[in-house]
Amino acid sequence: MSTDAHSPSRSETPPDWLDQLLAREAADHAGDYIADRGFTARVMQTLPAADALPAWRRPVIVALWLVAAALLAITLPGTAHDVAREAFKLFAARPFSLSTLALALAAIGIATWTGAAVALRRD
């Protein structure tokens, strides 16, 4: 953003007496520095408490859990396959209607979105 374009105190039209008065008054105070006198300390005390978990750690923790799950699946060969096969058998043994399937998909979708929202929420 340009700082000197169309500034009223630096406009192309000749300044009238009020412009000059306002500019002079502003210039008189331009160099004035208001001493801190504990102001910064008061602001810092008022700031909200720090997050227990910094923002960058959240995705790192999620990634670590994923890695751990993958390692578990790899280091226990056959187990994941057995669990999946038994689960499928259990699943396949039940008669499914389209409405049940839709309900299951909806439930999975809601669970996924809720999990993502909780994981990515900003405090």
Place this chain on the structure above:
Amino acid sequence: MAAQAAPPGVSDAQLIARCIVGDDRHAFAELVKRHQSSVRACLRKLTAGNHALADDLSQETFVLAWRNLKSFRQEARFSTWLYRIATNCWLAQARKRHEELLGDRDAEVADADADDAALSGGTSADHAAGTTMKIDLERALARLSDAERAAIVQCYHNDLSHEEAAYVLGCPVGTVKTHVLRGKQKLKIALAAWAPSQSSQAS
């Protein structure tokens, strides 16, 4: 938090980055130290010299800045962004205390009128006193509407361009120009005693 106090040579942008990425409160403290004077001065002007209220609003401004630092897109200078938050804080406060402010303003106008009457009987030496002019200007500014006062303060006291003032006030550039124009018209009437005479203007 392994942050250290920022050296004075570090830019605002670097300090902001440290706040956002590392939740660095020392970096934010440095930003507060750098900008507290200008923000407090701006709010003192907007609150017509009420230092206690100005400092409360300044504190609120910096807390809001900390909370919303991630939304600062560097589309303006950091100081301009702070002015925007400060002005919004002041406007919100003014809205809350509207009735009270109206009462105060009536009293101030009555006081100012009495003083104007006293001044009109004074000598030109009285008028020459800079402090009197400042008091008159402060009172005249206090009589403007919130929008007019905010526009005048941003454009003259903070020396912002119309575009920057529009960003701070959250309104179109044309509206800022209108507020400045109307504010100046009112100031000219209120400060007519300080206008140079026709003869001195001609010379």
